[in-house]
Amino acid sequence: MGPHGVFWWIGAGVLIVAELMTGTFYLLMIALGFLVGALSYELGASLDAQLVVAALVALVAVIALRRSRFGRRRRMVDASTDPGVNLDIGSTVPVAAWHEGRARTMYRGAEWDVELAPGEPEDAHLYEIKAVRGSCLIVAAKRDGGASAGAHAHEAHEGTRHA
Numbered sequence: 659m660g661p662h663g664v665f666w667w668i669g670a671g672v673l674i675v676a677e678l679m680t681g682t683f684y685l686l687m688i689a690l691g692f693l694v695g696a697l698s699y700e701l702g703a704s705l706d707a708q709l710v711v712a713a714l715v716a717l718v719a720v721i722a723l724r725r726s727r728f729g730r731r732r733r734m735v736d737a738s739t740d741p742g743v744n745l746d747i748g749s750t751v752p753v754a755a756w757h758e759g760r761a762r763t764m765y766r767g768a769e770w771d772v773e774l775a776p777g778e779p780e781d782a783h784l785y786e787i788k789a790v791r792g793s794c795l796i797v798a799a800k801r802d803g804g805a806s807a808g809a810h811a812h813e814a815h816e817g818t819r820h821a
Contacts, residue, residue: 662705663700670689674686695708747788751784771795786799
């Protein structure tokens with residue numbers, strides 16, 4: 659194996675290791691171009707042909723990756739409202755009394771500031787966390803998932819009242 663063949667294999671190996679460190683697939687696509695360059699070297703192509711074939715394969719692979727669902731840029735999401743970032747979002751908290759759209763409530767063993775989301779009623783007893791801003795929970799009135807869920811909750815509540 660001549661110096662060109664070693665170049666292709668070492669280059670592909672370095673790109674694959676770098677890919678493992680970065681977590682994107684783009685370096686892997688370029689490494690694919692290097693592997694095709696090594697293959698063209700083994701088939702006896704000239705250095706110019708090896709370079710052209712490797713560059714074309716890498717370019718086509720990068721473009722294909724960019725158009726796939728793995729290469730699309732993710733839109734920036736506000737972490738305070740993203741349930742994938744903040745696991746509190748979607749949880750339910752009870753709020754006993756409101757004072758001008760603000761309250762305090764126990765949640766996860768600690769007392770939290772609670773702020774009512776705009777346009778939400780203050781007469782609900784259960785609220786769903788919609789966002790977390792520092793140590794303040796932004797909440798909205800908890801909507802029943804369906805009529806049967808509300809009926810079961812009402813029956814359970816009635817059962818505790820009579821007991």
